[in-house]
Amino acid sequence: MSATTALRLRRREVVATLLTARGDLLVVAGLGAPAWDCAAAGDHPLTFPLWGGMGLAAMTGLGLALSRPRRRVLVVTGDGEMLMGLGSLATIAAQAPPNLAIVVLDNERYGETGMQPTHTAHGVDLAAVAQACGFGVVPTPASHADVVALRGSIHHDGGPLFSVVKVHAEKLPLVLPPRDGALLNDRFRTALQE
């Protein structure tokens, strides 16, 4: 475990890098810190941040990927959120959408509820689960350069892709996206039609 501790990255920097030069990328952000991280990188009509629906970020990404096969879709979520939707990894892999990538920001904590350890703190390996389901796994980035390479994979490599980014368990200033789900829905659909 000490080796992975040494490789921990800063989540806000990781997300800012992944969303740089996003092109026509469509983004779903899982509830909690990943949604705030995406907002901190810049609120965007084609980023759909979840304020609830824990466990559904990956499936929301699948719906987008299947309905927009010519667009790249990125799901940015947390370890706790992904753990609640483990079954969806099997569902997504069975559909094998080539344009979908899932990046889990893994701080091994339920960060919004008091930093309780998640199952990944006890050794559960989400990337191994995804790989066993049939995802292509991009190895856990160890540096900024690796995150840049991961961004390249998200834009160009065949999916479905999955990567776990080990990040520090840190409480950061809240940067909140709009919380009106109907507004988020409407602006996303409108932006896609433009």
Place this chain on the structure above:
Amino acid sequence: MSEPGASSTDWPLGIHRALTAAGVSLVAYVPDAGHKRLIELCHETPGMRAIPLTSEEEGVGLAGGAWLGGARSALLMQSSGVGNLMNALGMARVCRFPMVVLVTMRGEDGETNPWQVPVGRAVQALLAEMGVEVTRADAPEAVVPAVEVALRHAFEDEAMTAVLIAQKVIGVKHFPVEVPR
């Protein structure tokens, strides 16, 4: 509906035609014996993708993402699966995601598995409490009209809709109980 194979009692074919006419391209499901024929029809249809789920709530995320991307979807399950949907429906409600949930009922007339009864009895109230427009179809000829209305409300009014297909429409699965002598 007078074409061969589309009698008023062939409601799975009728549902399939209604889904096609409404432009539904994604059909997610957790299998139920009552949906067997409809699931097969969806898998066989070019331009329609049938997607097996590991659990029913996945279908709500899928429906939301599909809607964001401009596609229409429907979700098939048996009544016990409705119990798995609740928090997910909260997301659909807040986000005004259209939902079309077609539920084959268990736990009703002649049910021989008592484990199907509790959620079966609660389904209508659970869905209604979450803001879903619920219609029951108690006869084969009532199924397709109810589905057509559900599709229209969902995609024209951005509503969450469900059609409950009664167990007597589907038939009863028997688990014989040995009678002591």
